[in-house]
Amino acid sequence: MNGSVNIEIKAGIGTITFFHPQSNSLPGEILNLLADTITAAGQNQDIKVIVLKSEGERAFCAGASFDELISIEDFETGKTFFSGFAKVINASRKCPKLIIGRVQGKAVGGGVGLASAVDYCMATKFASVKLSELAIGIGPFVVGPAVERKIGVSAMSQLAIDATEWQTAEWAKQKGLYTELFDSAETMDEAIDKLAEKLAASNPEAMLLLKKIFWEGTEHWDELLDERAGMSGKLVLSDFTRQAINKFKNK
Template sequence: MNGSVNIEINKGIGTITFFHPQSNSLPGEILNLLAQTISEAGTNEAIKVIVLKSEGDRAFCAGASFDELISIDDLDTGRTFFSGFANVINAARKCPKLIIGRVQGKAVGGGVGLASAVDYCMATQFASVKLSELAIGIGPFVVGPAVERKIGVSAMSQMAINATEWQTAQWAKDKGLYTEVYDSVQDMDAGIQELAEKLAASNPEAMRLLKQIFWEGTEHWDELLAERAGMSGKLVLSDFTRNAIHKFKNK
């Protein structure tokens, strides 16, 4: 597999790290592993709190893998691919442990979805965000509910409509996506470590119940995100989308 998902456990903190050489993009294999790892961490009694991060220092996550998008040639394959994003979001939603997001660099499309699916997200000043899906003929259908839940319909629609425009990390903080924005990775990591240690020493049952309350009203997301995956899976087969993806890849 061209990429990886790993987990390390230290003093009650489970750190999940994903990597892909193409700016931490997310092919199907990585998505499946990520969903599985989050779900398993949720049932591991040695883990009290989870940190979700990616490798490298430039890009947090470039979203969907263009190589895989181009290779999709039927509706079932398309639906399955976009269901990978749905499965990761739902795994984070259902996980009984609080998840801290670590966003060190730019987040695009599905990367914004990941940042929205965690419970508390910290970032650096370099962590600009963009929902680029409309620019390639699709739309942020699968990640949309998670993003909308975090920043509201107005801010989400701004990103979805102006699909080629980067929004700054400070903008994302002002809208509620990020809780803190740091000047450096070192400062961010220190802040994450401090919070993670506090949570690892907190009452697990109280945190589980808090998370349950935070996510009230999303119980239908298994069906909703599956439906949205079908929408994206159909659109990715269109000539418009195929041509747009090829143009992006050739830039």
Template sequence: MSTIDAINEGDVNFSINEKGIATVIFHHPLSNSLPGRVLKKLADTITDLGGKDEVKVIVLKSEGGRAFCAGASFDELISIKDLETGKKFFMGFANVINACRKCPKLIIGRVQGKTVGGGVGLASAVDYCYATKFSAIKLSELAIGIGPFVVGPAVERKVGTSAMSQLAINATEWQSAEWAKENGLFAEVFDNVEEMDSAVETLANKLSASNPEAMKLLKGIFWEGTENWDQLLQERAALSGELVLSDFTVNAINEFKKK
């Protein structure tokens, strides 16, 4: 698969059932990685569903039975040649996080497998997240010379500064799903996908029958103190956009792609 082909692969789809439960599914053949086109569609989809009266609650998931999300698309990262393009790419992650933050509907995350970088940011940006025991997490950005600048605020909000620091500094090591649960990222960890999906369905059904106004107000309270994130995440995207142009990062990404 060429770089251009890989960037153009992947998509986002959604459905709304009779109870007002909207299910958003993103996918990409490379372990559900996230090129800019998929990030934009994901942010737009979440925003659009948040504005629909018939939607009561949103479930966010990825396709397949293995990786939940491999984070940023290496193919797209390696194609970035100028600061503006770099900032625009990382703003894709910022826009998804902000879409989740601003969405007036509660969002349930469903994490079936390993999650890296931007995928950890997604799991942190939802309001309630279930996972399987196979859902180890890693913030690998420092290993390629960048840093989890854009997803950092969302991750830190969920797991705290100490756990966030561990993830960011020890960038090549996986932390287990149980570690993620103990630190507040996952609400519950299940032995298999079937058990997790049953719990997702149960919670989504309960929320779909709850007071929409109460849930909206509750979400607003949960996200108090993040009102500056539009500006903050723009600044963080600029940092990453500059670093991705460095020789260190270009060489590191090329080495990763060889593995």
């Protein structure tokens, strides 16, 4: 596998780290492994709180793997690929543990979806965001509900429509995606460690009930995100999208 997902458990804190050499992009295999790792961490009695992060310095997550997108040749393959993002979002939503997100750099497409699916997200000032899907002929259909839940319809539609423009980390904080911004990854990590340690010592039942309240109204997301994956799976087969992806890849 070209990439990895790892988990480290220490003092009640489960730190899940994903990596891909292409700016932490997410091929299907990584998506499925990430979803399974989040689900397993939620069931692990040794873990009280989860931290979700990626490797590297300037890219949190580049979203969908262009190499995999361009290789899709039929609807079922396309839907299966986009269902990977649905699995990660739903795994985060259903996880009985609170999840802290660590966003050290730029987040694109599915990366914005990941940042939206955690329960508390910290970022550096370098963590700009962009939903670039429309620029390659599809749309942020699968991640859209998670992004909309976090920052509202107006801000989500701004990202989705102006698909080639970055919005700053400060913009994302003002809209509610990030809770706090830091000048460096080091100061962010200190704050994450401090919060994670507090949560690891908190009442697990109280945190579970809080999480259920936070995610009220999303109980239909298994069906909703499956339907949205089908939208993307169909569009990715169009000539427009295939040409747009190739153009992006060749830049």
